[in-house]
Amino acid sequence: MSAQLQTLAVEPHNTAARQPWKEICAASIGNALEFYDLLIYGYFAIIIGKLFFPADSETTSLLLSVGTFGISFVMRPLGAIMLGSYADRAGRKPSLTLSITIMMIGTGMIAFAPTYAQIGIASPIIIIVARMLQGFSTGGEFGAATAYMVEHADGKRRGFFASWQLSTQGLATVLAAGISALLSYTLTDAQLSDWGWRLAFAFGLLVGPVGLYIRNQIDETPEFKKVKAIKAERSPLRTVLLHETTNLLLGIGVVSGATAFNYVHKLYMPTYALKQLHIPATSSFLGAMITGVVLMITAPIFGAMSDRFGRFRVLSIALMLIGLTSYPLFLILNTWPTVTTLIAVQFLVGLLIAACLGPIPAMLSDIFPTTSRGTGLALSYNFSVTIFGGFAPLLVTWMISATDNKMAPSFYVMATSAISVIAVLALAQRMKRRPQS
Known part of the structure; x- marks a missing residue:
């Protein structure tokens, strides 16, 4: 029985006879919705800070707002534990359906939350609870969605199909930044602060039922069905913590540089462009849209490259480029703080994010068995x-304020990219020594 399980873990189900686009769409749409909600909160952090976290200082208000953004990430590990384990015990489909339902509840709470001026201290509490629900949901989404994608894919094309999850993050960025730019352009500042920002959250709330319907129509993965028929994993969390500890720690290290770069250069950039570069809000969102378009188009390309040339090779080169370019990118932005410069920089940012995040889902899938x-x-x-990305906006906002150095975010990105390169090299050596069945 153990030999059968090991074989299934290293020999993925072969679906070469067909292309699993229906399954990829089902797994991706919820991921796109969750990332859209994440971005929208970050993009409207300044307005949310004023409405729900009023303070004497505008900087303090912004810090409270982005701090609440980070609070949702505290719930991510709990969501990962509970929904991830649920996906390994009950199946990928039930976990995916549950996660998108929880996300819709959190989004609805934010969209209709009364402001501090209306109900006082209860207002920020509602926002905090909503963000915690969203964080819990997102914590379980990545594991179940990625497992669902790779277990429906041909073993030789796991990188390509898993990378579509990141491509839909690019689509979410385009939608979030596009809607934010449209609202900023068509509404006055007073209208945007009064009710306009709620429209952005309402859009995500409308997409949710579509994703829920699609996920209810999909089948469980053949690979999971086979493993469950042999032996169902009773305690996947215990298995990972006791028997896959090294892989878990190295996986955390691999993701650190990519996620820090992603959250600093993509999610935080509209706020940075507005507050530090004094670029109009509509133009700052345009830069984020460019990043999203590039990520959406090129993530599958880098995923396919990881299938052909190896995940470790593609990822290590991309991470080294991130470490080398982060400071020059911020230097260029501060030397020539124009919309044209922002768009050019964000184009390159999208390319680098895709090069890093494209191969990562399949890489992480390779190091853990199906069970x-x-x-x-x-x-x-x-x-x-949670450690390197969720509190990145709060950390870099504080770093800039404390040091009065607009280049401070780049130092954080460089440090985390160095951690990732070391983790990738160590994991590559470990995988070479892993016995094959």
């Missing part, structure tokens, strides 16, 4: 995102 893959994926990704 605990959902848990292993969820924990490694979400612990890293």
